[in-house]
Amino acid sequence: MAMISINLRDSRPIYEQVKDAFRRLIISGALTPEEKLPSVRELAAQLVINPNTIQRAYRELEAEGYISSIPGKGSFACAKSSIDDSRVRELLKVFDDSVTELLFLGKSPGELKSRIDGKGDAQK
Amino acid sequence: MAMISINLRDSRPIYEQVKDAFRRLIISGALTPEEKLPSVRELAAQLVINPNTIQRAYRELEAEGYISSIPGKGSFACAKSSIDDSRVRELLKVFDDSVTELLFLGKSPGELKSRIDGKGDAQK
DNA sequence: TTACTGTACCACAGAACCTAATACAGCATG
DNA sequence: CATGCTGTATTAGGTTCTGTGGTACAGTAA
DSSP states (O other), X not given: OOOOOOOTTSSSOHHHHHHHHHHHHHHHTSXXXXXXXXXXXXXXXXXXXXXXXXXXXXXXXXXXXXXEEETTTEEEEOOGGGSOHHHHHHHHHHHHHHHHHHHHTTOOHHHHHHHHHTTSSOOO | OOOOOOOTTSSSOHHHHHHHHHHHHHHHTSSOTTOBOOOHHHHHHHHTSOHHHHHHHHHHHHHHTSEEEETTTEXXXXXXXXXXXXXXXXXXXXXXXXXXXXXXXXXOHHHHHHHHHTTSSOOO
């Protein structure tokens, strides 16, 4: 039942941790399209944080297209087809920048490529 | 002479923008090892921001091993051999996470690999 | 000496983050 | 209908982060 967990001692904002956690669940397939997420109040109670913080995470996840919230019903995971294109562009920039710096620091292109192949099946 | 520029309307902290800017200069080779960076006060005057903000950026870049600051002399770019290992681990995590999400969103492994190859010569 | 360098410290303002409490409307169940 | 859930919005307050402004000290070089 404890779908996600957060770390109050982390420097990253709680709402960002919540966003990342649900993105991972969706990416890994642990949360399938149309599947219901915990309600704002329920999750806030589980994590012992304020409902407003959860609401912010859900609102931003919805803006990215990862989830869809319906008043009175709940929040639900979306199919990947509905994820916003700007999210892809953002990720590509992160990818490119990390590659550039890793290559500079001595990593070989082959080593980075093999890391991509390692993602086929196991999700960690 | 304007080595870097910052955007006050950006949501990211100024000192983070400064850090990224100098990392890019070093990575691209525009700033070679032992080369001198602008002084704290000089750069602050150029960018019209507070010297303390520059100082923070320099301090953190030094902790990562990208630059070395010597009281009375100045701050200088370092050779890549002195960059901290934790920076590499951090970058690998960013790389892996972006790959996982990009693959989920429909990008093919081949497309990502070709992006790695595109970094051999041109730098942006 | 003079002028530059990095570094440290303090106080202050504004923004971001988070909490707390309340309220309203939509949906589903009995 | 009525109860209880759902998302959503609003207001207020506290804490932390970010950035500014000013001052000070020590090391380096002309």
